[in-house]
Amino acid sequence: MHEDLKEVLLSEDDIQEICRDLGAKLTADYQGKPLVCIGILKGSVMFMADLIKRIDTHLAIDFMDVSSYHGGTESTGEVKILKDLSSSIEGKDVVILEDILETGTTLKSITELLESRRVNSLEIVTLLDKPNRRKANIEAKYVGKKIPDEFVVGYGLDYGEHYRNLPYIGTLKPEVYSK
Ligand code: IMP
Ligand code: MG
Numbered sequence: 179m180h181e182d183l184k185e186v187l188l189s190e191d192d193i194q195e196i197c198r199d200l201g202a203k204l205t206a207d208y209q210g211k212p213l214v215c216i217g218i219l220k221g222s223v224m225f226m227a228d229l230i231k232r233i234d235t236h237l238a239i240d241f242m243d244v245s246s247y248h249g250g251t252e253s254t255g256e257v258k259i260l261k262d263l264s265s266s267i268e269g270k271d272v273v274i275l276e277d278i279l280e281t282g283t284t285l286k287s288i289t290e291l292l293e294s295r296r297v298n299s300l301e302i303v304t305l306l307d308k309p310n311r312r313k314a315n316i317e318a319k320y321v322g323k324k325i326p327d328e329f330v331v332g333y334g335l336d337y338g339e340h341y342r343n344l345p346y347i348g349t350l351k352p353e354v355y356s357k
Contacts, residue, residue, distance in 0.1 A: 179341065182354045187330060188323065188347040193305075194228065196322040200303060201232020203320060204273065208235050211271040211298075218288065219243035219261065220342065221277035224334040225305045225322075229275065240264055244284060259291075267292065271299045273320075277334050278306040282314030289316065306330065306347070 188196070204213075213233075217226040219241050230239065243261035272292060279285055285302055292300055302318035310327045331337050332344030337354070 179344065182341075182350055183332075183344075183348040184351045186346050186348040187325060188333070190345050192323075193225075193333060193346065196305065197225070197228040197232050200320055200322060201229055201234075204229075204303070205232075205234045208233070208237075208271060208273075211235075212269075213237040214265075214267055214270045214272045215239050215275055216263065216267075216272060216292075217241050217275045218277070218284070221334040221336065222275045222305075224342075225277055226275045229303070238265070240267075242288065244288060266295070268296045269298050272297045272301075274300070274302050276302065276304045276318075278308065278330070279304040279316075279318050279321075280308045280311045282312050282316040285318075286314035286316045305333075306335075 213235060215226065215230055215237055217223060217239065220243070226239070230237065240263045241261065242259070242263055245258045245260055274285065274288060274292070276285060279302070289300060289302070301320065303320040304318040305322040307318060307321045307324045308327055309324055328349050329337070330347050330349055331341035332347040334342050335347065336342045337350060
């Protein structure tokens with residue numbers, strides 16, 4: 179699997195440093211508030227597991243599964259809710275945890291939906307941000323790292339469901355796409 183990678187963008191150490199940094203910010207910003215962390219399946223699972231260990235305040239976790247991609251590398255602009263939250267978020271301070279913010283289509287739909295549920299506050303935490311690809315009018319308050327417009331895999335991020343289990347994030351060799 180590792181031989182399919184062209185370049186490592188974020189090493190395991192880089193990712194842990196980002197999680198410590200974001201965790202400290204969230205700890206400071208959410209003291210004494212009923213925080214709910216919502217992981218967007220499946221890509222955010224590893225990031226969520228590492229990040230919440232670095233948030234030193236009371237919190238609950240929940241998950242939502244939406245689909246906007248259909249196995250390829252280009253977004254179709256469609257978002258479908260596959261799994262909704264298991265608890266009410268009314269009156270809660272909510273952060274959405276996402277692996278990557280690209281066009282923003284996915285997070286735009288999710289934030290509109292969650293805001294309609296009368297949350298006290300709603301912010302976005304994304305491990306990666308590709309600002310050059312943005313189409314929807316949406317930004318994340320907490321960003322791990324801005325990256326150039328390149329397709330990346332690993333640490334939860336997939337290409338056709340593969341490579342999510344890589345412990346680091348990198349780009350694929352061009353020949354992998356032509357297989
Ligand atoms: P957006 O709706 O275009 O912002 O896309 C967000 C979703 O697209 C993410 O949650 C990922 O699942 C997927 N995605 C966007 N860019 C990449 C990438 O470089 N690698 C893997 N998945 C990506
Ligand atoms: Mg995703």
